[in-house]
Amino acid sequence: MRSVYLDNAATTRVLPEVLDAMLPYFKDYYGNPQSLHRWGDAAREALDEAREKVAALIGGQPEEIIFTASGSESNNLAIKGLARAQQAKGKHVVVSAIEHFSVLNSAQTLEKMGFEVTHVSVDRYGIVDPEEVARSLRGDTILVSIMHANTEVGTIQPIREIAAVVKKAGVAFHTDAVAAAGNIPIDVKTLGVDALSLAGNQFYGPKGAAALWVKKGTRIIPLIDGGVQENGRRAGTENVPAIVGLGKAAELARLEMDSRGRRLTTLRDKLIGGVLSRIDRTVLTGHPAQRLPGNASFCFEFIEGESILMLLDQQGIAASSGSACTSRALKASHVLISMGAPHEIAAGSILFTLGLDTTEEDIDYVLEVLPPIVDRLRQMSPLYARFVKAQAGRS
């Protein structure tokens, strides 16, 4: 049976070049970067090099990079660390309704600490209106966090425009670019943001290495207290091999950004077009054009995403029904609900995320396998039976 991995939003495969770059730091250069000897020096030089490569990916400076262990940790550090550093100025924070749970739940933790949080809404494509962000700002607003691209529906936000209204008000602006960084071009200076989260396992780097970029001069309170690592902003022995892998993945992503993007967009559009033409009562979720190159997300009316996933898995196809971080919670996606999808439609969401390994044959295979799966599930669906009956009654 064919094996088709279309869950790159959950995590990507580590590229062989990335793993090769990492291996010496398990085998030979295993020192602690803080140690004062040649083993330490080798590890520290590797960190420095990785820091340069990660900074280059997003147009930042190496000393502005704080290495963390996951995109979620970067988001927690950003939301809690930036808000707490400025709480003397005010205690109001603005996020969008479709942020990742690492942002939403960090904001909720801030609420328990006495902060107030405003959630700005999105339109049916998942787009945040910069004007609505502007209207949400108050005299005591100290932080706005709007994601760069949404993992589940692929929608890319007008970050530059949002940042402009936020910066005009003198408020700090963070963007969760975990789904975007390494996949679409990002330049922190052009965007005008103060902090940006990214994660290596979203662009063919290893799990366990991520970063928060924080603009020079921006105060942040650490999430993990302890030693002097990361300039005192994130304690704990640095995960040298994973950080080296993140650096290598960032370098490759920067160099191959355009060609990867073009190829993925072509395959994605073939998948989207094929699905929409072959399966009726199907909606493409997210923005039709402002979307991540590898993201093809749909809602199939009358059926449940999880059932589709299981039947796809039986055919060797890996997909997702939303964010991997909550997939086992089996709740309707807060992203789709926020975009105005009724619960019964949001329940039928399926997310295909293409990656470097994806071939045209993979897409053909999905287009062959998926329609009969959807058909079969609809035949068993009471909702669908009712719909067919109603249609018949109307004609």
Place this chain on the structure above:
Amino acid sequence: MRSVYLDNAATTRVLPEVLDAMLPYFKDYYGNPQSLHRWGDAAREALDEAREKVAALIGGQPEEIIFTASGSESNNLAIKGLARAQQAKGKHVVVSAIEHFSVLNSAQTLEKMGFEVTHVSVDRYGIVDPEEVARSLRGDTILVSIMHANTEVGTIQPIREIAAVVKKAGVAFHTDAVAAAGNIPIDVKTLGVDALSLAGNQFYGPKGAAALWVKKGTRIIPLIDGGVQENGRRAGTENVPAIVGLGKAAELARLEMDSRGRRLTTLRDKLIGGVLSRIDRTVLTGHPAQRLPGNASFCFEFIEGESILMLLDQQGIAASSGSACTSRALKASHVLISMGAPHEIAAGSILFTLGLDTTEEDIDYVLEVLPPIVDRLRQMSPLYARFVKAQAGRS
């Protein structure tokens, strides 16, 4: 030139068996453990297996293990998470004066949040007196955290006795066992603790994988908010390869604990005996018997640890002058100062930490190279010149 790595307290080399266990999770089973397909299943099964192995190392249950990215993160989660979960009951926390900075600085963060912290002292061997812990307890004490073994001086605490007085008072007890776990036998049930931190890179596992064991039924507030990973207690994509490596390292440490310990103790005692007999005005720091098998730590009077380190490095020997987490801060160790060492003696501290790769020839080499280095530095030391002059005047 010979290469002799005696900085295993800073971090250990990853064992080849450990790396071999990890590699398939970079190459083949690269899925996200939360995903609902075969790639996810494979990753999740690997996590489950690693969880069992880590639990077995310390006599805990798999579901009591929370995977984190570093010993520092485990300590932050324990101190902040346990204290915040119980703050309705009281806001007093007790730690020892010689804890790792990830414990001390987490306690300091609690102070900023309105908690009160008592630091119990240690004797000249670095031992905490259970009676002093008992006296430090108050009606509003909600958490005590005393480390199992100290990285810098190797002293092993009477954790069972300390836990007994703490538990008698109905207070939660955490122990930072980062330096101890995997190196000396630990059984959480016998110890009677409620939470215990450990880190894979302290026993030949990879950097980037650590754990906090929390006794079933103990409430803890997450440090990293977000997805449903680790039962909602630590969000972020699990670092599967590193966790698999941690599991393998835990399994090997459990099976080989006794033989490793005996071998290291013999080599350590040879090093300690050799150094003390060959170099005068030298003190063994830490407890002479209750110490980690691989730890040989000294203070050489009249000279600076950092100078010794640099000259040792020139001879191919890696050592440390204290905790790697603060080595670049070049301050006198808070551990030695708390043990009553005068600043000028604490400044001359050198820590050799032996590991599985250490051979008898390595020890012979150190015993050959170290005395002339100490001599040479003393010849350049104004403190030593003053001492020699005083000695001459006295005779």
